[in-house]
Amino acid sequence: MSRIAALAVCSLLLLTGCATANAQGTHVGYADRAGPAVIGTDGSTESRVVAALYGELLTGAGQKVRTADVSYASPVATAQAVVDGRISVAPAYESTLLRAMPGGQTMPGNMEATLSMALPPGIVALPPAAAQGGVVLAVTPSTAKRHRLYGLADLRGAGTGLTLGGSASGDPDAPSVAVLKKAYGVTLTPAGTAGTADVRVLRGTDPAIARDGLVVLADPKAVVPPEHVFPLISAPALDLTGRTALARVNTLLTTAQLAKLTASVDAGETPGRAARAWLRAKGLLNRP
Structure with missing residues (x-):
């Protein structure tokens, strides 16, 4: 199969384990090439806010970043863009992502292992924030x-x-x-x-x-599956410093905090400005 055909198949089937590879078996794509990491979002305010947090953290860590030229239709479409190599980083949600993985194995009580087994080579689910968007x-x-x-x-x-x-x-x-x-x-x-x-x-x-x-209302029987937000990344696009920077937001970004950020953007504040103010208030960003 030609490389172009392989990309076409991957774009149709999200996260089936298909990844375009070079002779050494390394996942390659537009977002993996030299240059800034490309951050993508869907059209929701929540996604744009989280992406702005990621962008500010990465920039503060010395990583060059830019925002994708288009916004995607849904979290699944955004995740597919990461898999296809069109973008480097995107906010993703656990159950939404797993639902898009045909035949993915589930490790009960271990979402991290489940995602690790289901994702194709070169695509990494970083640890989730406390915030749930479900x-x-x-x-x-x-x-x-x-x-x-x-x-x-x-x-x-x-x-x-x-x-x-x-x-x-x-x-x-x-x-x-x-x-x-x-x-x-x-x-x-x-x-x-x-x-x-x-x-x-x-x-x-x-x-x-x-x-x-x-x-x-509390849901002790978990009839609603977890939907913690986490960074889905193309591994070659972010080094250890960048990944560590994104991990710093995990415990501080709660559902209530994300709701406040989303509300402020809905009220007219830009995602970047809201993200910078919140990160500075939490001691995660020093630059103005």
Whole structure:
């Protein structure tokens, strides 16, 4: 198969273990060549904020970086661009990435090992941040107080009159009423994307959670899979110094912190400015 044909196959099948290689078996692509590391994002505010954090950290570590000329349609498309060698670094999410890997093995309780086994040669999942961008189920403070709701299992005591819906109800990881019934024995009525549903299906970084003081319900049975954000990189593009710089954000970037950053950008601040201010406040960036 020609090198061009190999690239075409890789672009169609995300993370199947296919990688363009040279005679020594090393993954090669545009983003691996000499020059700045190329950071890509999808169109979401959250992705642009995280990418800005990565860019500032890498620049502060002496790594030359630039932003990709296009934004991708989804986290999966952005990850595919890393695999194809079109970009060097991108924010990625655990379960979203694994869902795109046909036949990938899963190591229960060990997401790092699972990703390591599933990714093709030359593509590396760096350790994740504490922040999760996945789906959560939340209720208003008044609903939580009225029904004494702290976790999803508590919904059993609320009877059968509550509805389930919200802006993230169409997400692949959003649990259906049937899934919640099976896992927790609760009875809810589906309400689609209605923002007035009693139990709201939202992204964990949705600004409405902090703005409205919503109570996120605990999910001890993990019916919603983890979606921690992490840097997906083309290994030749970042040296140890660059990788270490990205790792510094892990424990400090919580879901609540990422939600605040996202909200500030939605309110008009640029991702770069928001990222610089936050990193300086956390002692991770010294330059102005």
